[in-house]
Amino acid sequence: MKNRVVSAKATGVVLAGMLPLLPVQVLATGSSITEFSLQLDAPGCSVSVPGDHSLGNMVAGTKKTRAPYTMKVVCEADRPYVLYAEAIGAPSSGTDWAAMLVDGKAPAPGAETTLKLLKNGTPVNLQGAGKDDNSATFCSGSTARACTLVPEVNVPVNAEKGYVSTTVRFTLRHT
Secondary structure (H helix, E strand, O other): OOOEEEEEEEEEEEEOOOOOOOOOOOEEEEEEEEEEEEOOOOOOEEEEOOOOOOOOOOOOOEEEEOOOEEEEEEEOOOOOEEEEEEEEOOOOEOOOOEEOEEOOEOOOOOOOOEEEEEEOOEEOOOEOHHHOOHHHOOEEEOOOEEEEEEEEEEEOOOOOOOOEEOEEEEEEEEO
């Protein structure tokens, strides 16, 4: 966790006692600001991923699932977490799909090869909504576990030919 600077303000009031011959009351006020740093070290989690994941050769007019993609989460202590996904730089996308670039460029509308990531046959959210919404996450727990997604690629009949790619960012959020 980050260091936090917390400010505290203290105000004091002092009353002097009464003298028998000359009644005098003294009132003094003052203030001071004290700053201190606080560092909280909470055990974290690590996520290991296979890196680039090849989707193999694709044929126009097909929709196929590809080899699974498995991420492993290891936590130093029981600490609740969720994983969520977000397609980065896709030329277009929906809640659970992302268009893929062809040779680094956006294909013509309607000629887009699209990617979905499935967990147990259900598409996961690819818009990063898991940042604030636990229902848009695809993996959760508090200890070590493996989280597997299966890519599904839809290549339309009129798909542009070339090298297709997309980037999906996976984020671990503690809950």
